Amino acid sequence: MAQTTSLSPLINQLLINRGIETPEQAQVFLNSGNLILPSPLEDFPDLGMSLELLHNAIAPWAGPLGTIAPSAAPEAIASQEKIAICGDYDADGMTSTALLLRSLRWLGAQVDYAIPSRMHEGYGINKRIVEEFHSEGVGLILTVDNGISAFEPIERARELGLKVIITDHHDIPQQLPPAHAILNPKLIRESSPYRGIAGVGVAYILAVSLAQKLGQANDDILTSMLELFTLGTIADLAPLTGVNRHWVKSGLQHLPKSKLPGVRALIQMSGVHLSGGQGDESIQNSKSRSVDREATQSQNSKSLKPEDIGFRLGPRINAIGRIADPQIVIELLTTDDMGIALEKAMQCEAINRQRQEMCEQIENEAREIVEIEYLPSLQEDRVLVIVQPDWHHGVIGIVASRLVERYGVPVFIGTYEDEGQIRGSARGIPEFHVFDALEYSQDLLGKFGGHKAAGGFSLPSENLEALRSRLSEFANQCLEPQHLKPLLKIDTSALLNQIHHQFYQQLNVLEPCGIDNPDPVFWTSNVRVIEQQIVGKGHIKLTITQTIDDSEYKIKAIAWRWREYFPLPPRLDIAYKLRENHFNGNTTIELELLGVRLPTQSHIFFAAHSAPLRTTFEYNQCHYTCGIYKNGSVPELRIGNPDGKILAVPLGHSIGLLGSSRQQAIQVDVSQPQYNQILQTALQALSMLSNQY
Template sequence: MPTAVLPQLWQLPRPAGRNPLSGVALPIALRAVLARRGTETVESAEAWIQPPDLPPADGHFPDLKIALARLVIACEQQERVAICGDYDADGMTSTALLIRALQALQAQPIAAIPSRMDDGYGLNSRMVEELHADGVNLLVTVDNGVAAAEALCTARALGVEVIITDHHTIPDPPPQVLALVHPATTPEHSPYRGLAGVGLAFVLARCLAEALNQPDAITSARDLFCIGTIADMAPLTGANRVWLQEGLRSLHRTKCAGLKALQQLSGLEERPLRADDIGFQIAPRINAVGRLGEPRLVVDLLTEDNADTAVQLARQCDGLNRQRRELCDAIEAEATALVEADAQPLPPFLLLAQGHWHHGVIGIVAARLMDHYQRPAALLAAEGNGLMRASVRAPEGFAVDQALHACAKHLERFGGHPAAGGFTVKPERVAALHEQLNDVAAEWMTSRHQGVVLQPEALLRFDQIDRGLWSSLQKLEPFGIGNPTPLFWARDCEVIDQRQLRGGHLRLRLRQGETLHDGIAWRWKGGASTPERIDLAFRLSLNRWQGEERLQLEIQAIRAHHPTIVLQRHGQEYQCEQVKPGTIVLANASGQKLVIDYRDDGLHQCDDNRASHPYVAALIEEAAIGLGLQP
C-alpha cells in the first residue's frame, strides 16, 4: 500500500492593499507579489525591475588587487597556471571560464579537477605535488580550496602560490594564501555577497581583462557565468541578477562552441534563453559528467573552438545524462520499494543503504524521496574502503548541517548546509546514527503541525492571464533562489477535462467564468480523480510545442472549492461567504454576522459600527483575499 504523505495546508497571502505599488507599470497581481516580498516603494520596485550599475569589484574584495597583480605577471610572462575546480557545474564552468580568459591573455592555464570517484571533493596534496612537479608555481582554485588545509600546507612547503576563489564557509583560522577572493570578505550589504564560484571567476577574469586592456579576451565569460550560476542555484539577486539579466538576452548567440552544441542537443531554439532552460536542459547535461564521468570532458567541451568537435563532446555529455536519468529512476524505484516494505508509520528520517547504489546520483534520489515523503532523506552507497558515503536532503526548516553536527560521534566525515549535506560512516554505526537522526527529525516534525504549508503569493483570475501578463512577468526574471517564480492561486475553477499522462503527469482543461486554460501537474501525487470545482495553486509557464507557444498553468496544488471559507485568528474561527458580487457575510462562532458591501475603491459599507474596529477591519481584508476579491 502506498504511504500517505502529509497534507497541504493553504496559507493565503497577507493583505497588500487594494492597489499596491500604484504607479509601477505592472499588472496588479505582480505588484502584489513585489509588495509581499518586501518591496515598499515605487522607486525600489523600479530598481528591482531595472537594477542600477554595480560598484567596482576591487572596492568590495580586499584581496582582489593582490590576485590581479599576480595574474598580470603570469600573463605577461606566459606562465603555467593551474585552475583547480570542483566537479559540479559551478566548478567546471568556473574552470573553463578562467582557462578561456587566461589563454586569451597569453598565460598557459591547465585544468586540475578531482574525480568524484577517485579523489573525492576538493584540492588535495597529491594534486599539488603533481602540479608542482609539472612546473606549476601558481594555483587558482575555483569553487573550492578554502577548507583544503592539508593541500594548502603542501603548497606552502613547495613554494607554490595559491589564489583561492571560493564561496564555501571560511574556516577559523582562514587559510594562509596569497589572496582569498570570497563573498564573505565583502561588505555586509555588498551586491557581490551572493556570488557562486563561477561569479568569482567572472569577477577575476573581467578585472584582469580590464587591467590588461583586453576586453575581447572574455567574450564568452558571461555566458559561462550564466550557466554555472543557475546550475549552482545561487541567489539571483545583487550582481547575479544584473549579470544574468544582461547575459540571458544574448546567451543563445554565444561564441562558445561547446555551449552552442549543448543548446542544439537540448532542443533550445534560436531565442533568448530563460533560467528554466538552463536549469532543466543544459545544467543536467553538465552535472551528469561530474556525477558519472570525468569532469575534464566538460572543461574540454567548454573550451573547444571547433564546432564539429564540440558537437561530439556534447553528445558524450548527453549520453551520460541519459545514463544518469536511468540510474536515478532505477535507484528511486528500489528505494521507494524499501520504504513501502517497511512497517508503518514511516520513520521521521528516511535512511536507506545499498552498497551497489552509485554515489554520484544518490543525492538526486534523496531529493525525490524528500519531496514525496516530505521528510529528511539520506541514501548511502559503498565508498569502496569499508565505509558508506551518504547524500542528505531535507525540506525547508530542517537544518541538515546542525543534524549531522549533533550526530558527529557516529560519523567519519560530514559537511553541508541547512538543505543538503553528506557524510561517511562505518556500516556498524548506521543503526545508531539512524536512531539519533530519527530523534532530531521527530522533534522537527512535531513543530510542522503535520502538514506542508503552501503559500500562494497573489490571486490571479483566468481572464488576467494573457501574453501581456507574461511579458510583464518576464520583467521580474530571472527566477530562482532568492527570487522564486511567483506562486499564484485561482478560486472556483471548473474541471472540463482531465487525463493521466505517461510519467505520472496530470493534464487538466479548466474554466473560470468564460475563460479556458490548460494546466499540467508534473509527477502528480494527488490521486486519479479531481473534484469538479477546485481552487488551485499554480505557476505560469510558456509551453512550446511544434512551433506553437501557449501559456499553461503548472499546477502545484489542488483543493476542492467551497463557497464558504474559514478564517483562524487568535484561536477564534470565522466563517466568510460572498453571498452576491461584492457582498461579504462574516460570522463568528456564536453565529453573529456582519454584512459588508466590499468596494474596489478601498472603502466598504456596513450598518454595524463594529466593522470599523481595527481587529474586524483586518478580518474583512483577510476575508476579501480568501474570497478572491483582492489580489
C-alpha cells in the same frame, strides 16, 4: 504601487511578496540593469593579492600595470609560471574551471586543470592532486568552487613551495586553510551585493579583474565569461538577486547568439527553441520521443529564461559530473571547434538520459524503503537517513531533493563505497541548516562540506546508527512538527479570466526568476477538471474550467510526474505556475500544476441547493457520516463516527471540535495526519456528490 509602475495589481502584489514594498524599491528592482556596483577590490580583501600573483605568473616581464605584448619573445614566455586549476565536478565547478581556462589562456598563461574523481576521491582538492601538480612543475594553484575546507592539502602545497589562491563560495570552516589568498563571498561584508555569488561568480570577478589589469578586457572575452557565469550561476541554484540578477539578466540575452561553439552545440542538442520551431504538442505526439519535463520547456524568444538552463542545459552539464568524466564538459566549453563541440554535446545528451533512468530507479527503491521502514517514526525522528548498497553516488543528491519534496523533512541519503565506508548527500528544508547539522555530527564523519540547503559527507559504516541518532537529535532542536510536511508557498489568488497573454508578458518584469526571486505561484479555487490523460513518463495533461459571472473560462494544464494521483477529482483548488506552449505557430498560456487540494469553499456545496449536503463513506473499514452545515455564517464540515462522536471543522480552518456535544468537545488540530486523512476522505465523498448536482 500600480499607479507608479503601470503594472497590474497582481504583478505589484508579486513585487511586495518579494520584499519590494515602496515605489522607489520597485523602480530599483525593475531597472536592475542600471545597478551601480562597487569595485570588487573594495569588497574582497584578497583580490589585489590574487591579481598580483596571477599577473606575476602570466607576465613576469611586464610592469605592475603592464600589458601583454602579442609578440612576446620566446624567452619571456618560457619565464612564465605554470598555473593549475583544481575544479569541481558539478555544473558550478565545471563552468568555473572552463571560464578561468578560457580567460587565462586568452591572457597568455600556461595553464592546465584537474578535477578530482567523484567516485574515487570525492569533493575538493586533495594531497594527490597537490603532489601531482608539484611534479608537473606547477608554481601556482588556483581552486574554483572548492578549497575553503581543504586545510591539509593546502598546507601540503605550502610545504612544497607552491603558491595557492582559493576561490570558493561554501560556508567558512572554523579554521581557514593557509593559502596566499582566499576569495569567498562568505568572508566579505553582509551588505555587499556580491554576497550571493556562486563559485562561478567568484571566478568571473577574478577573470574580469585580471583582464582589466592586463589591459585585455575586450568585448569577446568579457561576453564569453558572462555566458559561462550565467550557465553556472543558474545551474548551481544561486540566488537571483543583487549582482547575480544584474549579470544573469544580461547573460541570458547573450546566450542565444553565443560565439562559443560549446554553448551553441548545447542549446542545439537540448532542443531549446530560440525562434519558431515545434512546441510542446509536437513533442507529445511524436512516437520517437517521450514527454519529459525538461524536454517540454520551450522558449520562443531571443532571450533565454532561467528555466531553459535549469531544466535543459544545466542537467546535461551536471549529468557528466555525476556519472561520467568532467573533461567532456571542460572540452565542450573551451573548444573553438564546432565539430568537437557537437560531439561533446551529443555525449552530454546520451549521459543525461542515462542519469534520468538511474534517478527514477533509485527514487522508486528509496520511496518503497521509506514507506515500509521509516514513515511511521518520521514525526519523531524529524530527519530521514537512508543508506543502501549499489546506488550511484553521483545521482543520490537528486533523489534526496525529490524525497524532501515528497516527505517534507531533511534527507541524508548515502550508499556504500565498500564494506567499511559510506558516502552521501544531504538536502534540507527552510528551517534546517544542513552544514550546521554536519558540523554537529563531525566526530562521526570523515569529510563533509556544504551550506544551508545541501551538503555532502562520508563516514565509516559502523557509525551509521550513531549518525542517524545524532541527526535526529539536531533536528529535534530546530524543527517543530508543523515544519514536517511539504510546503508550497503561494503568492496570490487569481481567476482564470485574469490569465492571458498580456498578463503573462507583464510577468517578464520579474525575470530572471530563480532562488530568492522565485517564479510566481498562483492559486485558483473551485475549478472543474473536464479532461485528463496520462502522457509521457507519468505526467497528467488536463483541461480545467472555471465559471465566472455566467461565463466559462477554459485552460490547459500539465502536472509533472503525477501518475499515482490519476485520475484527479473533478473539482479542485489548484496552485500553479504559468508557462507558454508553442504549437503550429500558435502560442497559448498553460498552467503547470504544483499542488491541488479538495475544495473547501462553501459555494461548492450550496450553489445548487440550500439544504445541507450529506453522505456516508468508509474509512479504515468503518462507516462514517458527513455533511456540510451552516454554523452561523460559516460553513462547517461535520463527520460522525459509529460511537456517536462528531468532528466539526469550519471549512478552511485547521482547528476543529471533537466530542459528543459542543459543550464537552475538545479542540483538535485537523492538520495532524490522524485527523487530516479522514477529513480529506469526507471532503472527497462530498465533492463527488456535489458534482452530480
